[in-house]
Amino acid sequence: MKTKHRSLALAIFAASVLAAASAEADSPSPAGIARNLAHGFASGDYLRALGASALRIAAGFTLAALLGGALGILQAAFTPVRRLCGPLTTGVQALPAVCWLPVALLWFGRGESAVLFCVVVGSLFAVALGVRDGLAQVPPLLRRVGQTFGLSRWSQITRITIPAALPAILAGLKQGWSFGWRALMAGELIYATAGLGRSLTAGREAGDANQVFAVMLLILFLGVAVDRLGFGLIEKRVLAKRGLASA
Amino acid sequence: MSVALQPPPVSSTKAEIPRLALAGVSKSFGALTAVKDVSLSIRRGEFLSLLGPSGCGKTTILNLLAGFETPDTGRVLMDGRPVQGAGPDRLVIFQEPALLPWLTVAENIGFGLPQKPRELHDETVRLLLRLVHLDKFGHLRPHELSGGMKQRAALARALAVDPQVLLMDEPFASLDPQTRELLHHDLQRLWLGLHKTVVFVTHSVEEAVRLSDRIAIMATQPGRIRRVLDVDLPHPRDFNSPEVAELRAAIREEMQDELAKLARREGDEGWRP
Ligand SMILES: Nc1ncnc2c1ncn2[C@@H]1O[C@H](COP(=O)(O)OP(=O)(O)O)[C@@H](O)[C@H]1O
Ligand SMILES: [Mg+2]
Numbered sequence: 001m002k003t004k005h006r007s008l009a010l011a012i013f014a015a016s017v018l019a020a021a022s023a024e025a026d027s028p029s030p031a032g033i034a035r036n037l038a039h040g041f042a043s044g045d046y047l048r049a050l051g052a053s054a055l056r057i058a059a060g061f062t063l064a065a066l067l068g069g070a071l072g073i074l075q076a077a078f079t080p081v082r083r084l085c086g087p088l089t090t091g092v093q094a095l096p097a098v099c100w101l102p103v104a105l106l107w108f109g110r111g112e113s114a115v116l117f118c119v120v121v122g123s124l125f126a127v128a129l130g131v132r133d134g135l136a137q138v139p140p141l142l143r144r145v146g147q148t149f150g151l152s153r154w155s156q157i158t159r160i161t162i163p164a165a166l167p168a169i170l171a172g173l174k175q176g177w178s179f180g181w182r183a184l185m186a187g188e189l190i191y192a193t194a195g196l197g198r199s200l201t202a203g204r205e206a207g208d209a210n211q212v213f214a215v216m217l218l219i220l221f222l223g224v225a226v227d228r229l230g231f232g233l234i235e236k237r238v239l240a241k242r243g244l245a246s247a
Numbered sequence: 248m249s250v251a252l253q254p255p256p257v258s259s260t261k262a263e264i265p266r267l268a269l270a271g272v273s274k275s276f277g278a279l280t281a282v283k284d285v286s287l288s289i290r291r292g293e294f295l296s297l298l299g300p301s302g303c304g305k306t307t308i309l310n311l312l313a314g315f316e317t318p319d320t321g322r323v324l325m326d327g328r329p330v331q332g333a334g335p336d337r338l339v340i341f342q343e344p345a346l347l348p349w350l351t352v353a354e355n356i357g358f359g360l361p362q363k364p365r366e367l368h369d370e371t372v373r374l375l376l377r378l379v380h381l382d383k384f385g386h387l388r389p390h391e392l393s394g395g396m397k398q399r400a401a402l403a404r405a406l407a408v409d410p411q412v413l414l415m416d417e418p419f420a421s422l423d424p425q426t427r428e429l430l431h432h433d434l435q436r437l438w439l440g441l442h443k444t445v446v447f448v449t450h451s452v453e454e455a456v457r458l459s460d461r462i463a464i465m466a467t468q469p470g471r472i473r474r475v476l477d478v479d480l481p482h483p484r485d486f487n488s489p490e491v492a493e494l495r496a497a498i499r500e501e502m503q504d505e506l507a508k509l510a511r512r513e514g515d516e517g518w519r520p
Pocket of ligand 2: 305416
Protein backbone atom coordinates (compact mmCIF):
# COMPACT_ATOMS: atom_id res chain seq x y z
CA MET A 1 0.00 0.00 0.00
CA LYS A 2 2.69 2.41 1.08
CA THR A 3 4.76 1.54 -1.95
CA LYS A 4 1.80 2.29 -4.15
CA HIS A 5 1.48 5.80 -2.77
CA ARG A 6 5.19 6.27 -3.12
CA SER A 7 5.29 5.20 -6.76
CA LEU A 8 2.30 7.38 -7.59
CA ALA A 9 3.92 10.37 -5.94
CA LEU A 10 7.12 9.61 -7.81
CA ALA A 11 5.33 9.51 -11.14
CA ILE A 12 3.59 12.81 -10.49
CA PHE A 13 6.86 14.35 -9.37
CA ALA A 14 8.63 13.15 -12.50
CA ALA A 15 5.84 14.53 -14.62
CA SER A 16 6.03 17.94 -12.96
CA VAL A 17 9.81 18.10 -13.29
CA LEU A 18 9.46 17.40 -16.98
CA ALA A 19 6.81 20.05 -17.19
CA ALA A 20 8.98 22.63 -15.50
CA ALA A 21 12.04 21.77 -17.57
CA SER A 22 10.32 22.33 -20.86
CA ALA A 23 8.90 25.69 -21.80
CA GLU A 24 7.04 24.67 -24.92
CA ALA A 25 3.33 25.18 -25.12
CA ASP A 26 2.32 21.53 -25.49
CA SER A 27 4.68 20.32 -22.72
CA PRO A 28 3.01 18.25 -20.02
CA SER A 29 1.98 19.84 -16.76
CA PRO A 30 0.21 18.40 -13.72
CA ALA A 31 -2.80 20.52 -14.57
CA GLY A 32 -2.69 19.39 -18.19
CA ILE A 33 -2.43 15.76 -17.20
CA ALA A 34 -5.34 16.13 -14.75
CA ARG A 35 -7.44 17.84 -17.44
CA ASN A 36 -6.59 15.10 -19.90
CA LEU A 37 -7.55 12.40 -17.40
CA ALA A 38 -10.83 14.12 -16.55
CA HIS A 39 -11.66 14.53 -20.21
CA GLY A 40 -10.60 10.98 -21.07
CA PHE A 41 -12.77 9.47 -18.36
CA ALA A 42 -15.72 11.75 -19.08
CA SER A 43 -15.70 10.79 -22.75
CA GLY A 44 -15.37 7.12 -21.82
CA ASP A 45 -12.17 6.74 -23.86
CA TYR A 46 -9.99 5.77 -20.91
CA LEU A 47 -12.57 3.41 -19.45
CA ARG A 48 -12.79 1.67 -22.82
CA ALA A 49 -8.98 1.50 -23.01
CA LEU A 50 -8.74 0.18 -19.46
CA GLY A 51 -11.43 -2.37 -20.21
CA ALA A 52 -9.77 -3.56 -23.40
CA SER A 53 -6.39 -3.95 -21.72
CA ALA A 54 -7.93 -5.61 -18.66
CA LEU A 55 -9.75 -8.08 -20.89
CA ARG A 56 -6.56 -8.95 -22.76
CA ILE A 57 -4.48 -9.39 -19.62
CA ALA A 58 -7.24 -11.45 -18.03
CA ALA A 59 -7.43 -13.78 -21.03
CA GLY A 60 -3.66 -13.95 -21.49
CA PHE A 61 -2.89 -14.44 -17.83
CA THR A 62 -5.53 -17.12 -17.37
CA LEU A 63 -4.09 -19.00 -20.31
CA ALA A 64 -0.54 -18.53 -18.99
CA ALA A 65 -1.56 -19.70 -15.51
CA LEU A 66 -3.16 -22.85 -16.93
CA LEU A 67 -0.32 -23.67 -19.32
CA GLY A 68 2.39 -22.62 -16.87
CA GLY A 69 0.72 -24.55 -14.07
CA ALA A 70 0.58 -27.65 -16.24
CA LEU A 71 4.20 -27.25 -17.32
CA GLY A 72 5.27 -26.79 -13.70
CA ILE A 73 3.29 -29.81 -12.51
CA LEU A 74 4.69 -32.01 -15.29
CA GLN A 75 8.23 -30.93 -14.43
CA ALA A 76 7.73 -31.52 -10.71
CA ALA A 77 6.12 -34.92 -11.25
CA PHE A 78 8.32 -36.43 -13.94
CA THR A 79 12.09 -36.34 -13.73
CA PRO A 80 12.63 -36.76 -17.52
CA VAL A 81 10.37 -33.78 -18.20
CA ARG A 82 12.28 -31.75 -15.61
CA ARG A 83 15.62 -32.73 -17.18
CA LEU A 84 14.35 -31.76 -20.60
CA CYS A 85 12.39 -28.56 -19.87
CA GLY A 86 13.96 -27.46 -16.59
CA PRO A 87 16.92 -25.41 -17.83
CA LEU A 88 14.82 -24.13 -20.73
CA THR A 89 12.12 -22.84 -18.35
CA THR A 90 14.67 -21.15 -16.14
CA GLY A 91 16.43 -19.60 -19.13
CA VAL A 92 13.39 -18.43 -21.06
CA GLN A 93 11.88 -17.00 -17.90
CA ALA A 94 14.78 -14.56 -17.71
CA LEU A 95 14.08 -13.32 -21.25
CA PRO A 96 12.27 -9.95 -21.34
CA ALA A 97 8.83 -10.52 -22.84
CA VAL A 98 9.41 -7.80 -25.45
CA CYS A 99 11.87 -10.14 -27.13
CA TRP A 100 8.91 -12.31 -28.09
CA LEU A 101 7.32 -9.49 -30.04
CA PRO A 102 9.17 -10.08 -33.32
CA VAL A 103 8.38 -13.81 -33.07
CA ALA A 104 4.74 -13.00 -32.42
CA LEU A 105 4.56 -10.71 -35.45
CA LEU A 106 6.28 -13.30 -37.64
CA TRP A 107 3.96 -16.11 -36.62
CA PHE A 108 0.68 -14.30 -36.14
CA GLY A 109 1.02 -11.08 -38.13
CA ARG A 110 -0.14 -7.77 -36.73
CA GLY A 111 -3.22 -8.77 -34.81
CA GLU A 112 -4.93 -9.62 -31.60
CA SER A 113 -3.35 -13.09 -31.45
CA ALA A 114 0.18 -11.68 -31.63
CA VAL A 115 -0.49 -9.50 -28.59
CA LEU A 116 -2.07 -12.40 -26.71
CA PHE A 117 0.87 -14.63 -27.60
CA CYS A 118 3.27 -12.07 -26.12
CA VAL A 119 1.34 -11.93 -22.88
CA VAL A 120 1.12 -15.71 -22.59
CA VAL A 121 4.78 -16.49 -23.26
CA GLY A 122 5.77 -13.48 -21.20
CA SER A 123 4.17 -14.81 -18.04
CA LEU A 124 3.93 -18.57 -18.67
CA PHE A 125 7.47 -19.50 -17.67
CA ALA A 126 7.52 -17.50 -14.46
CA VAL A 127 4.35 -19.32 -13.39
CA ALA A 128 5.83 -22.70 -14.40
CA LEU A 129 8.96 -21.98 -12.39
CA GLY A 130 7.00 -21.06 -9.25
CA VAL A 131 4.77 -24.11 -9.52
CA ARG A 132 7.65 -26.46 -10.28
CA ASP A 133 9.89 -25.27 -7.46
CA GLY A 134 7.01 -24.99 -5.01
CA LEU A 135 5.93 -28.58 -5.63
CA ALA A 136 9.44 -30.00 -5.78
CA GLN A 137 10.63 -28.27 -2.64
CA VAL A 138 8.02 -29.52 -0.20
CA PRO A 139 10.01 -30.36 2.96
CA PRO A 140 10.56 -34.15 3.15
CA LEU A 141 9.54 -34.01 6.81
CA LEU A 142 6.05 -32.83 5.86
CA ARG A 143 5.76 -35.53 3.20
CA ARG A 144 6.55 -38.05 5.89
CA VAL A 145 3.85 -36.61 8.13
CA GLY A 146 1.37 -37.41 5.37
CA GLN A 147 2.82 -40.89 4.97
CA THR A 148 2.71 -41.79 8.64
CA PHE A 149 -0.93 -40.69 8.76
CA GLY A 150 -1.58 -43.04 5.88
CA LEU A 151 -2.81 -40.44 3.38
CA SER A 152 -3.78 -41.67 -0.06
CA ARG A 153 -1.81 -40.31 -3.01
CA TRP A 154 -4.58 -37.85 -3.73
CA SER A 155 -4.87 -36.66 -0.12
CA GLN A 156 -1.11 -36.33 0.06
CA ILE A 157 -1.30 -33.91 -2.87
CA THR A 158 -4.28 -31.89 -1.64
CA ARG A 159 -3.48 -31.87 2.08
CA ILE A 160 0.33 -31.67 2.09
CA THR A 161 1.90 -30.85 -1.27
CA ILE A 162 -0.34 -28.04 -2.48
CA PRO A 163 -0.64 -26.13 0.81
CA ALA A 164 3.11 -26.50 1.36
CA ALA A 165 3.82 -25.23 -2.18
CA LEU A 166 1.29 -22.40 -2.06
CA PRO A 167 3.66 -19.53 -1.17
CA ALA A 168 5.98 -20.40 -4.08
CA ILE A 169 3.03 -20.89 -6.45
CA LEU A 170 1.63 -17.49 -5.51
CA ALA A 171 5.02 -15.86 -5.97
CA GLY A 172 5.22 -17.43 -9.43
CA LEU A 173 1.74 -16.20 -10.35
CA LYS A 174 2.54 -12.70 -9.12
CA GLN A 175 5.77 -12.62 -11.10
CA GLY A 176 3.99 -14.01 -14.14
CA TRP A 177 1.28 -11.40 -13.92
CA SER A 178 3.76 -8.58 -13.77
CA PHE A 179 5.71 -9.95 -16.76
CA GLY A 180 2.45 -10.43 -18.65
CA TRP A 181 1.35 -6.87 -17.97
CA ARG A 182 4.60 -5.49 -19.34
CA ALA A 183 4.36 -7.75 -22.36
CA LEU A 184 0.82 -6.54 -22.98
CA MET A 185 1.82 -2.88 -22.92
CA ALA A 186 4.66 -3.57 -25.36
CA GLY A 187 2.29 -5.53 -27.59
CA GLU A 188 -0.36 -2.85 -27.55
CA LEU A 189 2.16 -0.24 -28.62
CA ILE A 190 2.75 -2.25 -31.79
CA TYR A 191 -0.76 -3.28 -32.52
CA ALA A 192 -4.13 -2.80 -30.91
CA THR A 193 -7.45 -1.32 -31.88
CA ALA A 194 -8.03 -0.26 -28.29
CA GLY A 195 -6.20 -0.42 -24.99
CA LEU A 196 -3.87 1.60 -22.83
CA GLY A 197 -0.88 0.92 -25.06
CA ARG A 198 -2.94 2.12 -28.01
CA SER A 199 -3.89 5.31 -26.15
CA LEU A 200 -0.22 5.88 -25.46
CA THR A 201 0.58 5.62 -29.16
CA ALA A 202 -2.36 7.89 -29.97
CA GLY A 203 -0.99 10.48 -27.57
CA ARG A 204 2.40 10.33 -29.22
CA GLU A 205 0.92 10.54 -32.73
CA ALA A 206 -1.11 13.58 -31.72
CA GLY A 207 1.98 15.14 -30.10
CA ASP A 208 -0.02 15.39 -26.87
CA ALA A 209 2.48 14.93 -24.02
CA ASN A 210 -0.27 15.38 -21.44
CA GLN A 211 -2.07 12.35 -22.83
CA VAL A 212 1.11 10.29 -22.91
CA PHE A 213 1.77 11.00 -19.25
CA ALA A 214 -1.89 10.56 -18.28
CA VAL A 215 -1.94 7.11 -19.86
CA MET A 216 1.40 6.22 -18.25
CA LEU A 217 -0.19 7.05 -14.91
CA LEU A 218 -3.12 4.77 -15.68
CA ILE A 219 -0.80 1.91 -16.66
CA LEU A 220 1.21 2.41 -13.50
CA PHE A 221 -1.91 2.60 -11.39
CA LEU A 222 -3.47 -0.58 -12.76
CA GLY A 223 -0.21 -2.49 -12.56
CA VAL A 224 0.52 -1.48 -9.00
CA ALA A 225 -3.08 -1.95 -7.89
CA VAL A 226 -3.28 -5.55 -9.08
CA ASP A 227 0.21 -6.31 -7.80
CA ARG A 228 -0.31 -4.85 -4.32
CA LEU A 229 -4.02 -5.16 -3.73
CA GLY A 230 -4.58 -8.40 -5.57
CA PHE A 231 -1.53 -10.63 -5.25
CA GLY A 232 0.09 -8.64 -2.46
CA LEU A 233 -2.76 -9.02 0.00
CA ILE A 234 -3.32 -12.71 -0.76
CA GLU A 235 0.40 -13.39 -0.43
CA LYS A 236 0.57 -11.47 2.82
CA ARG A 237 -2.26 -13.50 4.29
CA VAL A 238 -0.77 -16.82 3.17
CA LEU A 239 2.65 -15.95 4.55
CA ALA A 240 1.40 -14.47 7.82
CA LYS A 241 -0.60 -17.63 8.46
CA ARG A 242 2.61 -19.64 8.21
CA GLY A 243 4.61 -17.28 10.38
CA LEU A 244 6.68 -16.16 7.40
CA ALA A 245 7.52 -12.54 6.73
CA SER A 246 6.35 -11.17 3.39
CA ALA A 247 9.10 -10.19 1.03
CA MET B 248 1.64 -36.68 40.57
CA SER B 249 1.25 -38.64 43.78
CA VAL B 250 -1.06 -41.25 42.30
CA ALA B 251 0.65 -44.61 42.25
CA LEU B 252 0.97 -45.30 38.55
CA GLN B 253 1.07 -48.86 37.38
CA PRO B 254 2.63 -49.76 34.06
CA PRO B 255 0.26 -51.46 31.62
CA PRO B 256 0.48 -55.24 31.60
CA VAL B 257 3.23 -56.21 29.20
CA SER B 258 2.40 -59.53 27.65
CA SER B 259 5.49 -61.62 27.36
CA THR B 260 4.23 -65.09 26.66
CA LYS B 261 6.85 -66.92 24.64
CA ALA B 262 4.38 -68.00 22.01
CA GLU B 263 2.98 -64.53 21.46
CA ILE B 264 3.88 -62.68 18.29
CA PRO B 265 5.77 -59.46 19.11
CA ARG B 266 4.13 -56.18 18.20
CA LEU B 267 7.21 -55.15 16.23
CA ALA B 268 10.25 -57.11 15.25
CA LEU B 269 13.48 -56.57 13.39
CA ALA B 270 15.07 -59.81 12.23
CA GLY B 271 18.65 -59.62 11.00
CA VAL B 272 18.14 -56.17 9.51
CA SER B 273 20.94 -54.30 7.76
CA LYS B 274 20.79 -50.98 5.96
CA SER B 275 23.48 -49.12 4.06
CA PHE B 276 23.60 -45.72 2.46
CA GLY B 277 26.12 -45.97 -0.34
CA ALA B 278 29.36 -47.21 1.19
CA LEU B 279 28.19 -46.47 4.73
CA THR B 280 26.61 -49.28 6.72
CA ALA B 281 24.18 -47.45 8.98
CA VAL B 282 22.85 -50.51 10.82
CA LYS B 283 24.11 -54.06 10.64
CA ASP B 284 22.35 -57.30 11.52
CA VAL B 285 19.95 -55.84 14.06
CA SER B 286 17.44 -58.18 15.68
CA LEU B 287 14.98 -56.89 18.23
CA SER B 288 11.47 -57.75 19.39
CA ILE B 289 9.15 -55.19 20.91
CA ARG B 290 6.26 -56.50 22.98
CA ARG B 291 2.73 -55.19 23.04
CA GLY B 292 2.34 -52.26 25.41
CA GLU B 293 6.04 -52.03 26.02
CA PHE B 294 8.05 -48.82 26.25
CA LEU B 295 11.40 -49.54 24.65
CA SER B 296 14.18 -47.00 24.30
CA LEU B 297 16.88 -47.10 21.66
CA LEU B 298 19.83 -45.46 23.36
CA GLY B 299 23.08 -44.53 21.71
CA PRO B 300 25.33 -41.65 20.70
CA SER B 301 24.57 -39.49 17.69
CA GLY B 302 25.12 -41.20 14.35
CA CYS B 303 24.80 -44.78 15.64
CA GLY B 304 21.75 -45.58 13.51
CA LYS B 305 18.85 -44.92 15.86
CA THR B 306 16.88 -42.89 13.34
CA THR B 307 17.62 -45.45 10.64
CA ILE B 308 16.10 -48.19 12.81
CA LEU B 309 13.08 -46.03 13.55
CA ASN B 310 12.64 -45.23 9.84
CA LEU B 311 12.77 -48.94 9.06
CA LEU B 312 10.10 -49.64 11.68
CA ALA B 313 8.04 -46.74 10.34
CA GLY B 314 8.28 -48.04 6.80
CA PHE B 315 9.99 -44.90 5.46
CA GLU B 316 13.00 -47.06 4.57
CA THR B 317 13.24 -50.68 3.43
CA PRO B 318 15.95 -52.98 4.81
CA ASP B 319 18.74 -54.20 2.51
CA THR B 320 18.64 -57.56 4.27
CA GLY B 321 16.45 -59.02 7.00
CA ARG B 322 12.81 -58.39 7.81
CA VAL B 323 10.74 -55.80 9.62
CA LEU B 324 7.51 -57.21 11.05
CA MET B 325 4.46 -55.74 12.68
CA ASP B 326 2.26 -58.32 14.41
CA GLY B 327 4.16 -60.94 12.47
CA ARG B 328 3.47 -59.42 9.04
CA PRO B 329 6.09 -57.63 6.93
CA VAL B 330 5.90 -53.85 7.14
CA GLN B 331 5.06 -52.31 3.78
CA GLY B 332 5.33 -48.57 3.80
CA ALA B 333 4.31 -46.12 6.49
CA GLY B 334 0.88 -46.08 8.05
CA PRO B 335 -1.18 -44.81 10.96
CA ASP B 336 -0.79 -48.06 12.93
CA ARG B 337 2.84 -47.00 13.55
CA LEU B 338 2.64 -43.30 14.06
CA VAL B 339 5.89 -41.38 13.99
CA ILE B 340 6.67 -38.40 16.19
CA PHE B 341 9.66 -36.59 14.76
CA GLN B 342 12.44 -34.71 16.47
CA GLU B 343 10.98 -31.49 15.12
CA PRO B 344 7.26 -31.25 15.89
CA ALA B 345 6.46 -31.27 12.15
CA LEU B 346 3.14 -29.51 12.59
CA LEU B 347 1.62 -28.21 9.36
CA PRO B 348 2.27 -24.46 9.44
CA TRP B 349 -0.84 -23.54 7.43
CA LEU B 350 -3.22 -25.17 9.92
CA THR B 351 -4.22 -24.01 13.40
CA VAL B 352 -3.23 -26.08 16.40
CA ALA B 353 -6.74 -27.55 16.55
CA GLU B 354 -6.70 -28.35 12.82
CA ASN B 355 -3.31 -29.99 13.20
CA ILE B 356 -4.56 -32.16 16.05
CA GLY B 357 -7.59 -33.15 13.97
CA PHE B 358 -5.44 -33.87 10.91
CA GLY B 359 -5.68 -37.65 11.07
CA LEU B 360 -9.29 -37.77 12.27
CA PRO B 361 -12.27 -38.30 9.98
CA GLN B 362 -13.40 -34.75 9.14
CA LYS B 363 -17.08 -35.75 9.28
CA PRO B 364 -19.36 -35.78 11.20
CA ARG B 365 -18.21 -32.33 12.20
CA GLU B 366 -19.56 -32.33 15.77
CA LEU B 367 -17.73 -35.55 16.60
CA HIS B 368 -14.53 -34.25 15.01
CA ASP B 369 -14.64 -31.00 16.95
CA GLU B 370 -15.47 -32.72 20.21
CA THR B 371 -12.58 -35.18 19.80
CA VAL B 372 -10.20 -32.32 19.05
CA ARG B 373 -11.42 -30.52 22.19
CA LEU B 374 -10.72 -33.59 24.30
CA LEU B 375 -7.27 -34.00 22.79
CA LEU B 376 -6.45 -30.33 23.33
CA ARG B 377 -7.36 -30.79 26.98
CA LEU B 378 -5.34 -33.99 27.20
CA VAL B 379 -2.15 -32.12 26.33
CA HIS B 380 -3.07 -28.91 28.18
CA LEU B 381 -3.53 -26.80 25.07
CA ASP B 382 -7.23 -25.99 25.61
CA LYS B 383 -6.66 -22.28 25.26
CA PHE B 384 -4.37 -22.47 22.25
CA GLY B 385 -6.36 -24.40 19.66
CA HIS B 386 -6.93 -21.29 17.52
CA LEU B 387 -3.24 -20.37 17.27
CA ARG B 388 -0.85 -21.27 14.47
CA PRO B 389 2.15 -23.51 15.18
CA HIS B 390 4.61 -20.62 14.85
CA GLU B 391 2.90 -18.94 17.78
CA LEU B 392 3.65 -21.84 20.16
CA SER B 393 6.71 -22.62 22.27
CA GLY B 394 8.78 -25.70 21.47
CA GLY B 395 7.21 -27.71 24.26
CA MET B 396 3.67 -26.75 23.23
CA LYS B 397 4.40 -27.74 19.63
CA GLN B 398 5.64 -31.15 20.66
CA ARG B 399 2.57 -31.64 22.88
CA ALA B 400 0.38 -30.74 19.91
CA ALA B 401 2.28 -33.27 17.78
CA LEU B 402 1.69 -35.88 20.49
CA ALA B 403 -2.04 -35.13 20.53
CA ARG B 404 -2.18 -35.27 16.72
CA ALA B 405 -0.58 -38.72 16.86
CA LEU B 406 -2.83 -40.02 19.66
CA ALA B 407 -5.91 -38.84 17.75
CA VAL B 408 -5.66 -41.73 15.31
CA ASP B 409 -5.27 -44.23 18.18
CA PRO B 410 -2.16 -45.93 16.75
CA GLN B 411 -1.05 -49.26 18.16
CA VAL B 412 2.55 -48.09 18.09
CA LEU B 413 4.19 -44.73 18.66
CA LEU B 414 7.64 -44.30 17.13
CA MET B 415 9.34 -41.32 18.72
CA ASP B 416 12.65 -39.96 17.40
CA GLU B 417 14.35 -37.87 20.09
CA PRO B 418 11.15 -35.87 20.40
CA PHE B 419 12.31 -33.79 23.35
CA ALA B 420 15.98 -33.35 22.42
CA SER B 421 15.66 -29.70 21.46
CA LEU B 422 13.65 -28.65 24.53
CA ASP B 423 14.99 -26.99 27.65
CA PRO B 424 15.37 -29.28 30.70
CA GLN B 425 12.28 -28.00 32.55
CA THR B 426 10.03 -28.39 29.53
CA ARG B 427 11.48 -31.80 28.85
CA GLU B 428 10.68 -32.82 32.42
CA LEU B 429 7.06 -31.76 31.97
CA LEU B 430 6.77 -33.62 28.71
CA HIS B 431 8.25 -36.76 30.25
CA HIS B 432 5.53 -36.56 32.82
CA ASP B 433 2.83 -36.03 30.17
CA LEU B 434 4.11 -38.84 28.00
CA GLN B 435 4.32 -41.23 30.90
CA ARG B 436 0.83 -40.37 32.07
CA LEU B 437 -0.53 -40.94 28.56
CA TRP B 438 1.42 -44.12 28.03
CA LEU B 439 0.31 -45.60 31.35
CA GLY B 440 -3.27 -44.72 30.57
CA LEU B 441 -3.44 -45.67 26.89
CA HIS B 442 -1.39 -48.87 26.78
CA LYS B 443 0.44 -47.98 23.59
CA THR B 444 3.59 -49.68 22.43
CA VAL B 445 6.32 -47.04 22.28
CA VAL B 446 9.72 -47.13 20.61
CA PHE B 447 11.57 -44.12 21.90
CA VAL B 448 14.88 -42.98 20.42
CA THR B 449 17.16 -40.99 22.68
CA HIS B 450 20.80 -40.26 23.39
CA SER B 451 20.04 -39.33 27.00
CA VAL B 452 20.63 -41.98 29.64
CA GLU B 453 18.36 -40.15 32.11
CA GLU B 454 15.51 -40.01 29.63
CA ALA B 455 15.81 -43.73 28.87
CA VAL B 456 16.00 -44.69 32.52
CA ARG B 457 13.09 -42.53 33.44
CA LEU B 458 10.65 -43.80 30.82
CA SER B 459 11.55 -47.28 29.64
CA ASP B 460 10.58 -50.88 30.33
CA ARG B 461 13.60 -51.94 28.35
CA ILE B 462 16.60 -50.10 27.01
CA ALA B 463 18.41 -51.24 23.88
CA ILE B 464 21.91 -49.82 24.07
CA MET B 465 23.41 -49.38 20.62
CA ALA B 466 26.93 -49.71 19.32
CA THR B 467 28.27 -47.42 16.63
CA GLN B 468 29.80 -47.81 13.20
CA PRO B 469 28.13 -49.88 12.06
CA GLY B 470 25.01 -49.49 14.19
CA ARG B 471 24.24 -52.63 16.16
CA ILE B 472 22.38 -53.46 19.32
CA ARG B 473 24.96 -53.97 21.99
CA ARG B 474 22.79 -54.97 24.89
CA VAL B 475 19.15 -54.89 25.98
CA LEU B 476 18.48 -54.05 29.61
CA ASP B 477 15.26 -54.68 31.52
CA VAL B 478 14.18 -51.90 33.83
CA ASP B 479 11.95 -53.44 36.48
CA LEU B 480 11.38 -50.32 38.54
CA PRO B 481 8.00 -48.79 39.42
CA HIS B 482 6.88 -45.42 38.01
CA PRO B 483 7.46 -42.63 38.72
CA ARG B 484 11.11 -43.42 39.17
CA ASP B 485 13.04 -41.94 42.04
CA PHE B 486 16.35 -40.73 40.69
CA ASN B 487 17.84 -40.72 44.19
CA SER B 488 17.14 -44.39 44.79
CA PRO B 489 20.12 -46.78 44.78
CA GLU B 490 18.48 -48.96 42.10
CA VAL B 491 18.23 -46.11 39.63
CA ALA B 492 21.76 -44.95 40.42
CA GLU B 493 23.07 -48.47 39.84
CA LEU B 494 21.25 -48.76 36.53
CA ARG B 495 22.54 -45.43 35.30
CA ALA B 496 26.08 -46.34 36.24
CA ALA B 497 25.78 -49.64 34.41
CA ILE B 498 24.48 -47.93 31.24
CA ARG B 499 27.13 -45.24 31.37
CA GLU B 500 29.85 -47.85 31.62
CA GLU B 501 28.37 -49.71 28.67
CA MET B 502 28.26 -46.51 26.64
CA GLN B 503 31.72 -45.35 27.70
CA ASP B 504 33.22 -48.02 25.48
CA GLU B 505 31.28 -46.69 22.53
CA LEU B 506 32.29 -43.10 23.16
CA ALA B 507 35.91 -44.17 23.53
CA LYS B 508 35.64 -46.01 20.22
CA LEU B 509 34.26 -42.88 18.56
CA ALA B 510 37.01 -40.74 20.07
CA ARG B 511 39.69 -43.14 18.83
CA ARG B 512 38.23 -43.11 15.37
CA GLU B 513 38.21 -39.33 15.24
CA GLY B 514 41.79 -39.37 16.52
CA ASP B 515 42.82 -41.68 13.69
CA GLU B 516 41.37 -39.42 11.08
CA GLY B 517 43.16 -36.47 12.61
CA TRP B 518 41.46 -33.30 13.64
CA ARG B 519 41.30 -30.74 10.90
CA PRO B 520 40.03 -27.25 11.65
N1 LIG C 1 19.55 -40.92 3.95
C1 LIG C 1 20.83 -41.09 4.30
N2 LIG C 1 21.81 -40.98 3.37
C2 LIG C 1 23.09 -41.16 3.70
N3 LIG C 1 23.55 -41.46 4.93
C3 LIG C 1 22.62 -41.57 5.92
C4 LIG C 1 21.23 -41.38 5.65
N4 LIG C 1 20.55 -41.56 6.82
C5 LIG C 1 21.49 -41.83 7.76
N5 LIG C 1 22.73 -41.83 7.22
C6 LIG C 1 23.98 -42.13 7.95
O1 LIG C 1 23.78 -43.31 8.70
C7 LIG C 1 24.36 -43.19 9.98
C8 LIG C 1 23.29 -43.40 11.04
O2 LIG C 1 22.42 -42.27 11.00
P1 LIG C 1 21.17 -42.11 11.93
O3 LIG C 1 20.34 -43.33 11.87
O4 LIG C 1 20.50 -40.84 11.57
O5 LIG C 1 21.86 -41.97 13.37
P2 LIG C 1 21.26 -41.42 14.74
O6 LIG C 1 19.80 -41.22 14.59
O7 LIG C 1 21.61 -42.46 15.75
O8 LIG C 1 21.97 -40.14 15.04
C9 LIG C 1 25.01 -41.83 10.05
O9 LIG C 1 26.39 -41.98 9.79
C10 LIG C 1 24.33 -41.06 8.95
O10 LIG C 1 25.20 -40.10 8.41
MG1 LIG D 1 18.68 -39.41 14.79
